[in-house]
Amino acid sequence: MTEIKEKWTELADIKDELAARDWFMGTSGNLAIKVNNAPIEFLVTASGKDKKKRTAEDFLLVDAAGKPVEKTHLKPSAETLLHCAVYSKTTAGCSLHVHTVANNVISELYGDDGKIDFQGQELIKAFGMWEEDALLSIPIIPNYADIPRLALEFGQHLGTDKGAVLIRNHGITVWGKDGFEAKKLLEACEFLFQYQLTLNQMYSK
Ligand SMILES: CSCCC(=O)C(=O)COP(=O)(O)O
Numbered sequence: 033m034t035e036i037k038e039k040w041t042e043l044a045d046i047k048d049e050l051a052a053r054d055w056f057m058g059t060s061g062n063l064a065i066k067v068n069n070a071p072i073e074f075l076v077t078a079s080g081k082d083k084k085k086r087t088a089e090d091f092l093l094v095d096a097a098g099k100p101v102e103k104t105h106l107k108p109s110a111e112t113l114l115h116c117a118v119y120s121k122t123t124a125g126c127s128l129h130v131h132t133v134a135n136n137v138i139s140e141l142y143g144d145d146g147k148i149d150f151q152g153q154e155l156i157k158a159f160g161m162w163e164e165d166a167l168l169s170i171p172i173i174p175n176y177a178d179i180p181r182l183a184l185e186f187g188q189h190l191g192t193d194k195g196a197v198l199i200r201n202h203g204i205t206v207w208g209k210d211g212f213e214a215k216k217l218l219e220a221c222e223f224l225f226q227y228q229l230t231l232n233q234m235y236s237k
């Protein structure tokens with residue numbers, strides 16, 4: 033199997049798993065996986081598709097600027113520039129973006145703080161934080177409608193080769209070394225968000 037076919041299958045399998053969790057409501061979400069380093073080329077989901085379906089037109093290959101590498105009738109995700117930022121600023125190999133109720137509510141509750149912190153939580157180990165007092169801080173950025181502006185703001189938080197950023201009342205984007213790591217981070221974040229919402233409900237009783 034060629035590299036691109038392997039990457040296609042890796043991303044399609046992740047898409048199926050996230051779809052099984054119902055994390056692509058209303059065609060939301062987009063996924064990307066790097067195929068080439070020099071020049072940077074990556075597969076990204078085609079815009080506006082029902083991501084619960086698996087088809088031969090789910091992904092297209094784009095360059096570092098997010099432009100299709102070959103002639104195609106498919107449109108890259110409207111949020112491709114955020115994936116471009118990941119691959120130009122980090123060594124990550126995969127980036128995933130989903131909208132869930134939990135990540136949207138957390139982003140609104142903590143949006144004015146510009147971040148949400150997690151400490152003393154076992155699952156922050158997914159981010160490689162093993163110290164007892166380690167603190168995972170997830171930035172929350174405004175949901176600018178202008179995607180180049182959103183990508184610019186998002187890019188300010190790409191200091192590490194794995195991480196997560198919440199976009200207020202929109203969703204989350206995570207990036208990691210490969211599909212396995214990116215999915216692990218996404219699942220850890222969603223666990224932490226659901227935990228926090230449940231805890232908040234308990235305290236408001
Ligand atoms: C229908 S959700 C609005 C767009 C969005 O936020 C998203 O994640 C999906 O856009 P795409 O162009 O990648 O399908």
Ligand SMILES: [Zn+2]
Pocket residue numbers: 060061062111129131202203
């Ligand atoms: Zn989105």
